[in-house]
Structure formats: structure tokens, C-alpha cells
Amino acid sequence: MLLQIGKTINRSCFPVTIRSIQRRDSGQGPVRLLMRCLILVVPILLSILCTNCRMTQKTETLPPATQQDSKGNDALAIHRRAIAIDMHADTPQRLLDERVDLSQRLPDGHFDSPRAREGGLDAQFFSIWVEPELFGDGGPRAMKRADDQIAAVKALTEKHPETWQLATTAADIRRITAEEKLAALTGLEGGYAIDEKLENVERYYRMGVRYMSPAWSVSTSWAGSSGDEVGSTRGLNDFGKQVIREMNRLGMMVDVSHVSDPTFWDIVNTSTKPVIATHSGCRAIANVPRNLTDDMIRALAKTGGVVNVIFYPEHLEPGWSEKKKQVDAEIAPMVQRASEAEKGDVVHKRMARDAVRREEYAKRLPPVTVSRLVDHIDHVVKLVGIDHVGIGSDFDGVQSTLKDLSDVSQLPNLTRELLRRGYSESDIDKILGGNMLRVMDQVQKH
Numbered sequence: 010m011l012l013q014i015g016k017t018i019n020r021s022c023f024p025v026t027i028r029s030i031q032r033r034d035s036g037q038g039p040v041r042l043l044m045r046c047l048i049l050v051v052p053i054l055l056s057i058l059c060t061n062c063r064m065t066q067k068t069e070t071l072p073p074a075t076q077q078d079s080k081g082n083d084a085l086a087i088h089r090r091a092i093a094i095d096m097h098a099d100t101p102q103r104l105l106d107e108r109v110d111l112s113q114r115l116p117d118g119h120f121d122s123p124r125a126r127e128g129g130l131d132a133q134f135f136s137i138w139v140e141p142e143l144f145g146d147g148g149p150r151a152m153k154r155a156d157d158q159i160a161a162v163k164a165l166t167e168k169h170p171e172t173w174q175l176a177t178t179a180a181d182i183r184r185i186t187a188e189e190k191l192a193a194l195t196g197l198e199g200g201y202a203i204d205e206k207l208e209n210v211e212r213y214y215r216m217g218v219r220y221m222s223p224a225w226s227v228s229t230s231w232a233g234s235s236g237d238e239v240g241s242t243r244g245l246n247d248f249g250k251q252v253i254r255e256m257n258r259l260g261m262m263v264d265v266s267h268v269s270d271p272t273f274w275d276i277v278n279t280s281t282k283p284v285i286a287t288h289s290g291c292r293a294i295a296n297v298p299r300n301l302t303d304d305m306i307r308a309l310a311k312t313g314g315v316v317n318v319i320f321y322p323e324h325l326e327p328g329w330s331e332k333k334k335q336v337d338a339e340i341a342p343m344v345q346r347a348s349e350a351e352k353g354d355v356v357h358k359r360m361a362r363d364a365v366r367r368e369e370y371a372k373r374l375p376p377v378t379v380s381r382l383v384d385h386i387d388h389v390v391k392l393v394g395i396d397h398v399g400i401g402s403d404f405d406g407v408q409s410t411l412k413d414l415s416d417v418s419q420l421p422n423l424t425r426e427l428l429r430r431g432y433s434e435s436d437i438d439k440i441l442g443g444n445m446l447r448v449m450d451q452v453q454k455h
């Protein structure tokens with residue numbers, strides 16, 4: 010905006026004013042007197058205003074948000090033209106437990122409507138997460154926890170129809186984006202909420218859920234997790250395979266983020282539809298069990314699926330996870346004290362623990378930038394091409410963020426880095442959301 014004003018001032022600088030004075034001078038006496046005064050005054054005015062012109066020109070040399078790169082690409086314009094879909098944010102827990110009003114710019118967290126608008130986001134998959142420690146082992150409590158979060162997302166769209174609309178298909182996302190609104194979608198993180206009943210997969214599909222990961226950090230009886238001991242040997246059992254086939258039948262995407270290696274291989278060998286990872290990184294760069302090996306990325310791409318790269322430093326930066334473990338040990342007594350001091354329920358105790366972690370990680374762990382995130386995107390592209398990579402932030406689900414992508418408003422920094430690395434506009438369209446639109450269309454087809 011400043012840049013545009015600067016350009017306008019330059020175009021209308023003094024030549025125009027002088028021309029208009031000359032037109033008015035028809036050589037008459039009083040006019041001649043006026044002109045004499047002007048001859049004295051105009052140079053002074055000219056010097057003052059030209060100084061201003063130089064100042065506005067100076068502002069053009071600063072790097073504004075819309076600055077073009079050496080090939081004439083405007084990162085912000087490219088970013089805004091693309092349909093940007095974030096495959097994973099944990100904001101529903103905040104909606105439920107903290108009753109946050111997303112229509113306001115929040116002083117904390119990573120996500121709200123004003124910041125999503127600012128960041129050029131078009132569609133958000135809200136993660137419906139049932140924490141096993143609190144609501145685990147399935148049963149009515151787990152289902153209620155999932156149902157309440159889905160209802161909270163629906164309420165958001167009903168309370169703010171000027172900003173949000175519920176979506177379940179790629180066509181919905183395209184239509185809502187064209188109306189300049191934000192699309193809200195949901196995915197189940199961990200299969201706890203289906204309560205080991207096949208019919209519940211369809212129940213959640215009917216409630217609008219469009220992806221599910223069989224396990225979060227704790228294994229289910231039917232699917233191993235990358236986060237616990239038993240997961241290292243547990244894949245999908247027969248029921249687990251039935252769940253995948255049911256998801257295929259309904260048109261619900263299968264998410265491999267968090268599952269164990271045996272579960273991953275069972276999923277890609279069972280699914281007849283493209284398989285996705287909603288928020289994962291590459292194990293070749295950051296060696297954590299949550300990330301995908303090169304063989305896994307190749308196999309997932311073979312299904313036609315997409316690896317949506319997470320923004321969380323622990324899964325992006327080599328060695329960060331080990332450092333975090335050290336810090337976790339150091340701060341354990343502080344975390345424990347915060348939990349004990351919180352007199353609320355288990356959810357609020359967890360929130361108190363997370364608040365301490367957030368603060369201490371920021372102080373004690375090295376900063377990581379968006380450049381490292383793009384290293385992971387580059388890696389997937391080198392392995393399997395541009396059609397199998399996307400983005401899944403994990404905003405509001407992590408206690409540490411990238412330094413220059415610390416909330417959804419900073420999403421254009423990703424596009425700037427992609428441009429800097431030589432990605433074209435059509436590549437960037439695919440990464441930001443185009444690839445996921447393709448998968449959603451394919452999975453929905455019967």
C-alpha cells in the first residue's frame with residue numbers, strides 16, 4: 010500500500026503543477042506580478058517537495074511485502090492466487106477447552122480467522138484429536154470428545170458465515186475460495202473415536218470427517234503407533250484392514266501420520282485409493298520415528314497420495330529431537346509443579362504443562378527457519394516429483410514453531426522461500442493445495 014502511494018506521488022510531481030500555472034499565465038499585469046512571486050516561491054516549494062519525492066523513492070528501495078524476485082515473480086501475488094490448504098491444525102481443542110473466539114485476533118496460539126486471512130489461507134482441515142491418556146480406550150467418552158470437537162467446528166461456521174463455510178469436497182473448497190471465504194474441514198487424528206466398531210467409520214463420514222489416522226502416539230488394538238513400544242511390531246490386524254477398506258468405500262482419506270512402520274506398510278498394501286500423510290517430515294533429514302523413510306515416500310506416491318510436510322521443528326531439524334529430550338528432562342520438575350498447581354480438570358492440567366513447555370522450549374532450544382521446512386519439500390520432490398507434496402502445519406498442536414512461520418499469518422514466507430529455490434507458480438500451486446485437491450477428487454470417486 011505504501012509503495013502504491015509512493016508511485017502516485019512520483020507520477021504527479023511538479024511538472025504537472027508548473028504546466029497548469031503556465032496555462033493560466035496569459036501575460037496580463039496582475040498575473041505577471043503573481044508570476045514574479047511564484048518565481049521566488051516555486052523553487053523553494055520544489056526543493057521541499059522534491060525532497061519528499063526522493064524520500065518516497067527511497068521507500069521503494071526497501072524490501073516491501075510485494076517485492077518481486079529476479080525473475081519478476083511477486084511472492085505475495087502468487088501466494089494469494091493459489092488455493093492454500095493446511096491439512097492439520099489442532100485448534101478444535103482450543104474451541105472446546107478454552108472457548109476461544111476465532112473471529113478475533115488472539116494474543117496466543119497459532120491460528121484465528123484474522124491471521125488465516127492475513128496468511129492467505131483458503132481451507133483448514135481441523136484435527137479432531139482424542140487424547141488417549143484422557144479419553145482413551147475408545148468407549149462413549151472418546152466418541153463424545155470427538156463429537157464435541159466436530160460440533161465446535163460446525164458452530165464456528167454457523168456463528169461466522171461471513172468468514173467460514175463447512176466443506177467436505179474439493180469442489181466445496183474451490184467454490185468457497187471463489188466466494189473469498191475460508192473452508193472448514195475435519196479429520197480424525199487417531200482411530201480411538203471409532204470405538205473398534207466398523208459402523209462408526211460411516212458415522213464420522215456422515216458427520217463430515219474426511220480423513221482418519223488409525224493411531225496417534227498410542228497404539229490401538231488394531232493399528233500400531235510410531236510413538237510406543239508395541240507399535241514397533243504391530244501393524245494392522247484384520248479389523249484394521251477392514252477399517253481401511255471401509256474408508257476407501259466411503260471416500261475418507263487414510264492418513265499415515267503417527268502410525269508405526271508396520272502399520273504404514275499394511276495401509277499402503279491394503280488401500281485401493283491414494284494414501285496421505287497429513288503432517289509428517291522426511292526421516293532422511295530428521296531421523297525421528299514419526300517421519301517417513303524414502304521407501305515409504307516412494308510407496309505413498311505410488312498410491313497417488315501426498316506427503317503434507319509438518320512445520321514442527323522437532324520433525325524438521327536434525328538433532329532437535331535429542332536436544333528437546335534433554336530439555337524435557339531438565340524442565341520435568343517445573344512441568345510437574347505447573348500441573349499440580351492447576352486445580353482444574355485433566356484437560357486444564359495438560360494445558361498448564363504445555364504452557365511451561367512452550368516457554369522453556371523457546372528459551373532453551375535453537376531456532377529453526379522455514380528454509381529447513383523447504384529442505385523437506387525439496388527432498389520429497391527429488392524422490393517422487395512435484396505431484397506428491399503438500400503442507401500440514403500442526404498449528405495449535407505443538408509447543409514450538411519455526412521462527413519465521415510461527416503462526417498462520419506468516420504462511421507467505423513459505424511461498425517466498427519456494428520461489429527463492431526456483432519453484433514455478435504452477436509448482437507452488439500444487440504444493441500449497443493443488444495436489445490435495447487432486448487427491449480429494451480421486452478418493453471421492455467411486
Ligand SMILES: [Zn+2]
Pocket residue numbers: 198266267288403406
Ligand atoms: Zn499429530
